[in-house]
Amino acid sequence: MEVEVKNVEGLNFLGKADSGHWVVMDGPSEYGGTEGGSKPMELVLIALGGCTGMDVVSLLDKMKVNYDDLKIEVSASREEDHPKIFTEIQIKYKIWGNVPEEKVKKAINKSQEKYCSVSEILQNSAEVNYDYEIIEE
Structure with a gap:
């Protein structure tokens, strides 16, 4: 690359x-x-959301899970002093629809533990936590 x-x-x-x-x-x-x-550090968090989002969508599609919408919210804390790296990152997955929770959880866990290279890189310097919310309509 x-x-x-x-x-x-x-x-x-x-x-x-x-x-x-x-x-x-x-x-x-x-x-x-x-x-x-x-800003460049904003793009890092955008890349994280995009990376894990693409994983989750691909995995849910393979599991034949239909959903109405998916949104990933990412927030982070940074060091006070330069180089002001991220110290803690929180990822919140929001998925709309009548979806099986176990499959959503499986897709998210696989993304975070195996597939998302951006998350893997960031975990070397920051604590990365994630949770999810299923919103049934």
């Missing part, structure tokens, strides 16, 4: 990986940014 990151102006950067899609990054205005894009 290779990425390219280009400085646009100030703290505004564009990043592109092998997929060819550009991502806009920027810093906070207090440090000279324009707030014109996501």
